[in-house]
Amino acid sequence: MTTDIGKFKHDSPMSGVLRMERMPHIWCPGCGIGSEVNAFAEAIKRSGIDHNKLVVVSGIGCTGRVAGYVDFDSIHTTHGRAIPVATGIKLANPELTVVVFSGEGDLVGIGGNHLIHAARRNMDIVVICNNNFTYGMTGGQVTPTTPTSAITSTTPYGNYEYPFSLPLLADAAGATYIARWTSVNVRNITQSMEEALVHKGFSFIEIISPCTTLYLRRNRLGDGVDMLQYYQENTVLKHGCDTRETAIDFQGKIVVGKFVDKAKPTYLEAVDKCAVRLVGDDYQLYGKTIPEREAEEKAEKERVAARRAVVLAAEQAASEKAAVKAVKKVATKAPVKKVAAKKPAAKKPAVKAAAKKASATAVARKSAVKVVAKKAPATAAAKKTRK
Ligand SMILES: Cc1ncc(C[n+]2csc(CCOP(=O)(O)OP(=O)(O)O)c2C)c(N)n1
Ligand code: SF4
């Protein structure tokens, strides 16, 4: 095993997507944020998106630290303001893919107003919300998603408020892509992120995740592994589910899946339409007419698809190579297995011999008994004569 940490970081499969020089990260053992970031990095790699055209924005909180670990242009902005900053970036340069990665306190508590209005406008950004039911970074206070009756530092006798169901909130506000997973559903999270990255419009992905240090400990729910097991056993997959049926009770069932995926003009498309109506087809945004921007978008889409095909082909080749290696390993082990399989047959004579020996011993014992029996009266008679 290498002891060269620098080389280890450089050779990491996440190098180039995450800032490996900033590892180890700050998150607690068992916290769900790490696996979400891993899924995000995987989704970015698979998506084929140009890293130079990707921006990640986070607010403040444990989840807010994500922006500092990704190896793209990123902003760690003020608490609750990740969505307006992302909106500004998208409006300033519509060619960019803009992703907000933040906590539920940041996005739905202090930043709740921004969330609903960006969703209402169908702003073309991706919002990934780590929902751990608490303000992790500041000591585990109650948030707008904390289930009723859960204990937090500000609800020591149990939460008496009614929580938001985030898919329902995003749906009611106008989001056009909505999915929810728990941090154990890593493959689904990756897939949803890939889909959201290419979805046109406001995408919202909620990931239910354990805050081991504060929420789990206060509610005596065990550690991160206990929670992953809980998620495994208590998630109910319902793609296309009515978002009114996605409420979460304290330690109740969690409905997961892709709930909404629909097409609707984005904010910028609505602006374009209005502007064309006012000034005609000569209308330009940042010096480009609509057909010019559309042609560029199409060309970029093709480049993304080509890059994605290369990544997927490499993945396929790697998995085939691994399969061949596994078959070879089994093949080299096979003769040993055959010998092992023949062994019982080889053992048969030994068993027979043992049986023979055993019966011989039994015969010998029997005759010995007979001899003893025969001898016994003599002994008794001898005893008698001695007397
Ligand atoms: C304007 C403002 N108010 C309050 C805070 C304190 N603060 C920092 S992080 C945070 C909560 C973060 O919670 P959440 O978004 O759920 O992220 P988590 O830590 O749980 O990942 C708060 C209240 C702040 N930094 N700025
Ligand atoms: S305090 Fe909670 S949310 Fe923050 S890193 Fe630790 S486990 Fe994660």
Ligand SMILES: [Mg+2]
């Ligand atoms: Mg939180």
